[in-house]
Amino acid sequence: xxxxxxxxxxxxxxxxxxxxxxxxxxxxxxxxxxxxxxxxxxxxxxxxxxxxxxxxxxxxxxxxxxxxxxxxxxxxxx
Numbered sequence: 001x002x003x004x005x006x007x008x009x010x011x012x013x014x015x016x017x018x019x020x021x022x023x024x025x026x027x028x029x030x031x032x033x034x035x036x037x038x039x040x041x042x043x044x045x046x047x048x049x050x051x052x053x054x055x056x057x058x059x060x061x062x063x064x065x066x067x068x069x070x071x072x073x074x075x076x077x078x
Contacts, residue, residue: 008058017041017051018060021071031071 010018020040024032032040038048052071055061064070 010055010058010060013041014051014054014058014060017048018055018073021061022073025071025073031069033069037071 017037021032021037024036034045034048034052037043037052038045041048043051049065052061052063052065056063059074062070062072062074
């Protein structure tokens with residue numbers, strides 16, 4: 001039995017983080033660190049982790065929490 005989740009909308013903050021990540025990757029060619037995302041948005045690493053987990057669940061990014069610069073865009077929901 002297979003269920004498909006309906007696309008989930010991003011919060012305003014998630015959209016800001018995703019756009020910033022996209023810009024970072026476009027400019028530098030590699031994903032940002034959690035600290036870089038936090039610094040850019042005035043968030044703690046724990047808050048950034050929450051945003052990244054939500055973006056991963058919503059299909060917007062892939063991310064390996066224990067690996068540096070592993071954030072990648074997937075072209076998922078917006």
